[in-house]
Amino acid sequence: MSQAVRPKSCAKTYKTAELKVLKILSKIDSLKLSSSYISQLDIPKSSGNNVWGRKSTVYALLLAVLVCVVLFSARWVHRELLGSRNCILELPSFSKSVFRPPEDCSMCAGVDDVVRIANITAEEFEEKYAYSTTPVIVTDATNGWRALEEFDFKFFADFYGNGKNMGKQINDCFYFAYKSGLNSLNEVFSMDEARANLSGKPWYVGWSTCYDEETRKLRTFYNRPYFLPKTAESDMVDWIFMGGPGQGAHMHVDSVKHMSWQAQVRGRKQWQLAPPPECLYHCRWITFNVAPSEILVVDTNRWYHKTNVLPGDISITIGAEYD
Ligand SMILES: O=C(O)CCC(=O)C(=O)O
Structure with missing residues (x-):
């Protein structure tokens, strides 16, 4: 110029x-x-008077702010709406379902109800159900479990020291607050007595064990279900879900590594399984109840699922994945 x-x-x-x-x-x-x-x-090629240099600095700052806003919003949605508290960079469950590859609807076509069975051999279970998408309830697999008698709110409060001395547990392990507003196991086990007895604000939470020692101790109250395939192994992580009537997990699909079993130790819970959205015209929703002492096996990586504790006792379940 x-x-x-x-x-x-x-x-x-x-x-x-x-x-x-x-x-x-x-x-x-x-x-x-x-x-x-x-x-x-x-x-340096550009100076402070270089308009593009100044513009790119502004754009970079705006981008950084935008990334922060997105990450913090994702974390907020994850924690407050979906009730989960994991790593900030981990994708929230809704995005996992968005990026999930489409299903072959033969996984759910013709599956109209849960199958109730008892007295099944591990071989037959492996052949028919262990890795299939047919949901199944085994009604005779918790005989002699001390958990049936001993697991209640107080048991876990004592087990976790009433929320004290939980140390790293709060940061390192899976914890789902759902709509309880209780943001850690520490808060769960220090809630007031009325709420713990289900006469205060309703709550439902879930968590995974963190430490081998913790899992080992808990496992003295229950056994590996007898029907699991002989070769199936579980890692040292068990899952516990606990809470009162009218509460439960929102509709979601998992992206865990393996199939899992879940034993209803106390209370009764209703499950609703929904086919993946692309199979809605080929498959049906399934609704069923799980009663105390029953074990549900369902592929939660493929069926969308939601739960709701039925009126009565507190619901407590224990479960694990198996390969
Ligand atoms: O047991 C529940 O309430 C929820 C379980 C669940 O969502 C799961 O296992 O993925």
């Missing part, structure tokens, strides 16, 4: 800048530096 077409207000600025540059050049000249030396110097 020639001097003649510059706006008047800029002319003075450019003149000053020109003088400054001339001054710098004469200084360099007085230093008698060779041109090859000068060409090797690491001189």
Whole structure:
């Protein structure tokens, strides 16, 4: 752009800048530096007066702010609406279902109800149900479990020291607050007595065990279900869901590694299974109740599912994945 077409207000600025540059050049000249030396110097290409340089700084800042807002909103939705508290960079469950590959609807076509069975061998269970998408309830697999007698709110409150000394547990393990507003196991086990007895604000929570020792101790109250395939193994993580009538887990699909079983130790819970959205015209919703001492096996990675504790006792379940 020639001097003649510059706006008047800029002319003075450019003149000053020109003088400054001339001054710098004469200084360099007085230093008698060779041109090859000068060409090797690491001189920044853009200056503070470079409009694009300033713009890109602003864009970068805006982008950083946007990323922060998205991450914090995702975390808030994850914690407050979906009731989960995991790593900030972990995708919320709704996004997992959005990015899930489409299902082959033969997984649910013709599945109209849960199958109730007893006295089944591990071989038959493996062949028919262990890795299938047919939901099944085994009615005779908790015989002799101390958990049936001993698991209640107080048991877990004592087990976890009434929320005291829970240390790393709060940060490292899975915990689902659902709509309880209780943001950690610490808060669960220090809630007031009325609420713990289900006469205060309703609540429902779930969590996974964190430590081998914790899992080992809990497992002295129940056994590996007899019907699981002989070769099936579980890692040292068990899952507990606990809460009062009218509460439960929202509709979601899991993305855990394996199939899982869940024993209804206390209380009664209704399950609703929904086919994946792409199979809604091929498959039906299934609703069934699980009673104390029954074990449900359902592929929660493929069936969308939601739960609701039925009127009466507190619902407590214990479960684990198996490969
Ligand atoms: O037992 C419940 O209430 C929820 C269980 C669940 O959502 C799951 O296992 O993925």
